[in-house]
Amino acid sequence: MERGANMLPFTERVVSLIKSIPHGKVMTYGQIAKLAGSPRGARQVVRILHAMSRKHQLPWHRVVNAKGEIAIKDTEGSDSQYHFLCAEGVQFKREYVVDLNAHQYYPDPQFEH
Template sequence: MQTFTQNVLKIIKLIPEGKVMTYGQIARLAGNPRAARQVSRLLHSMSQKHELPWHRVINAQGKIAIQNEEGAENQRMALEDEGILVIQWRINLQEFQASDSELPIDSNILEDQL
């Protein structure tokens, strides 16, 4: 598994309950700020296998990005179960976005950190 992929998985697992992160934020922390789409693909293909809290990842506009209505509804319900307010598929990032400093990341957790 590539270092970037390992870092993405570790970061997603560290997103605190009741908080969200954006695809781009995760990509930047994982070492490739231009790889938001790659984060999306990894999340889609590895969430179940690695038991990732996939529902805590949203787009840069604070919106649920899942196009499938059933999937988007599942994400909305999972977020609301954690106390995250979702209005018209949108989350207030100022209130619910996890800051980089909220993640318990040290130099031993991520490979080849920035």
């Protein structure tokens, strides 16, 4: 994912998009991938989040799947994401499913490719 000290352009755009998600909002993996220039790159977004969240202090908890679901499989991770989102005022349609109509973030068109 990284080439020396420089990130690949897609990775840079993904990191920038994730950092842009405001408090109380979420984006989907696929939405981020599309805006970063790879419409079919949702799994790559997952890998970037996993590998770079700590290093780049990414608000990883603000990224959910296309249905608004918390997609982390382990209970500790999914519970953490749920609690972080609740603390930001994010509403859930049902347990672990974010109300995307109320909380999905659409960044400036500058990210469009």
